[in-house]
Amino acid sequence: MQISKTVILIFLFILSNNQLFAQFQIGAELRNRTEFRHGYKTLFPDDTDPAFFNAQRTRLNTQYSMEGLKVFVSVQDVRTWGDVAQLNVTDKNGFSLHQAYAELKLSPVMALKLGRQEIVYDDARFFGNVDWTTQGRSHDAFLIKYGKDKMQLEIGLAYNQTDENGLANTYTIANTYKTFQYVWFHKDYSHFGMSLLLLNNGMQYINTSDATQNETRFSQTLGTHLKFKKDKISVASNLYYQMGKDINDNKLGAYLVSLDFNHQTTDKFNFGVGVELISGNEFGAITDQKNHAFNPMFGTNHKFNGHMDYFYVGNHLNSVGLMDFNATLGYKFSPKHSLTAYFHQFSAAQDINNSLDSKTLGSEIDLAFNYKFADYGTFTLGYSQMFAQEGLEVLKGNNDGNSNNWAFAMLTLKPNLFTNK
Numbered sequence: 001m002q003i004s005k006t007v008i009l010i011f012l013f014i015l016s017n018n019q020l021f022a023q024f025q026i027g028a029e030l031r032n033r034t035e036f037r038h039g040y041k042t043l044f045p046d047d048t049d050p051a052f053f054n055a056q057r058t059r060l061n062t063q064y065s066m067e068g069l070k071v072f073v074s075v076q077d078v079r080t081w082g083d084v085a086q087l088n089v090t091d092k093n094g095f096s097l098h099q100a101y102a103e104l105k106l107s108p109v110m111a112l113k114l115g116r117q118e119i120v121y122d123d124a125r126f127f128g129n130v131d132w133t134t135q136g137r138s139h140d141a142f143l144i145k146y147g148k149d150k151m152q153l154e155i156g157l158a159y160n161q162t163d164e165n166g167l168a169n170t171y172t173i174a175n176t177y178k179t180f181q182y183v184w185f186h187k188d189y190s191h192f193g194m195s196l197l198l199l200n201n202g203m204q205y206i207n208t209s210d211a212t213q214n215e216t217r218f219s220q221t222l223g224t225h226l227k228f229k230k231d232k233i234s235v236a237s238n239l240y241y242q243m244g245k246d247i248n249d250n251k252l253g254a255y256l257v258s259l260d261f262n263h264q265t266t267d268k269f270n271f272g273v274g275v276e277l278i279s280g281n282e283f284g285a286i287t288d289q290k291n292h293a294f295n296p297m298f299g300t301n302h303k304f305n306g307h308m309d310y311f312y313v314g315n316h317l318n319s320v321g322l323m324d325f326n327a328t329l330g331y332k333f334s335p336k337h338s339l340t341a342y343f344h345q346f347s348a349a350q351d352i353n354n355s356l357d358s359k360t361l362g363s364e365i366d367l368a369f370n371y372k373f374a375d376y377g378t379f380t381l382g383y384s385q386m387f388a389q390e391g392l393e394v395l396k397g398n399n400d401g402n403s404n405n406w407a408f409a410m411l412t413l414k415p416n417l418f419t420n421k
Helices: 002-016 390-396
Strands: 022-038 051-066 069-080 095-105 110-117 139-148 151-159 179-188 192-205 215-230 233-245 251-263 269-278 322-332 337-347 360-374 377-388 404-413 416-419
Touching: 360 390, 377 390
Parallel strands: none
Antiparallel strands: 022 051, 022 404, 022 416, 051 069, 069 095, 095 110, 110 139, 139 151, 151 179, 179 192, 192 215, 215 233, 233 251, 251 269, 269 322, 322 337, 337 360, 360 377, 377 404
């Protein structure tokens, strides 16, 4: 034990005196969120108690930077309070590796980045780190990055395998891509920004009766994110189209279109309105091997379509699609205190069934209060209420007529533990 302590002290001493060549940083994150769920993600059924729990994420982030190289490692523990006994010998989830990558700078404009990493582009509609979840999202990927004169170009490659196999390449982890290749391009102008994305995504199909028929089935997503900002007005739009094949060999033809307007009325007050249309299948069924339901895949979907996560957060895929009219009101009491209210009016993009004349699903109100009490700390309170209509009751298979609401309180601490300058 004494030897280990000595080695650590020597290592830190070397780093702290290597000022001309390298920098070493250690940071932590401790995030605790208490939730009350009474109709979260689905309509609340009769004769059932609401859920109440505390979820905690603990991360240790280390970064080592020197000329031409950056190495970043983030380990995390994800738990629900009480998910193991007090005298436990093993954790339910244990520590996991959230990020571990190296970024090698080849020139002033080009770099290579490889390893486990978050991939976030634009407004996170299609590629996001899903930071709202306790575990977050990261990819095992290789990126080629080029940036010059307000222009960025990134090429991403990934190939997943279950193990270091001696034979065959069948990937057995469900709901995860086998491989992808993408190109992302972004260009900024004086008041306008434009991004283009082309993704080729391969999903592993497993034939349970004949392993020789196992194959990777590919879909393609082509999209753009456009943003205009001048003075106190900003306008943003997403346009995406999917084609190719889904995992069940159905032909894909699906799209997502959105338009958002925001106005910073005063230094303290802002408001916004928007609409998003996500294509779906009539009656929520794939017919003639044609799938018209858009899949936002790797997006931070909690950020869109309501905080109660009724749509596209592990649900609502290959269904009737969605039309979301929304409005936002924000007020900043001080540089540290703010309150934001969101309103959503949901409808199905396609007919729900033969017996319903209306496509209306319901409406949702979300409230979020944010208090940044220190550079390293934020406290957030949230409350949401879903007002379901008959269409949503049909989709969720529940017509009990209960009130559906959700509330949370979250404390986030991100202190910097060590930096050698």
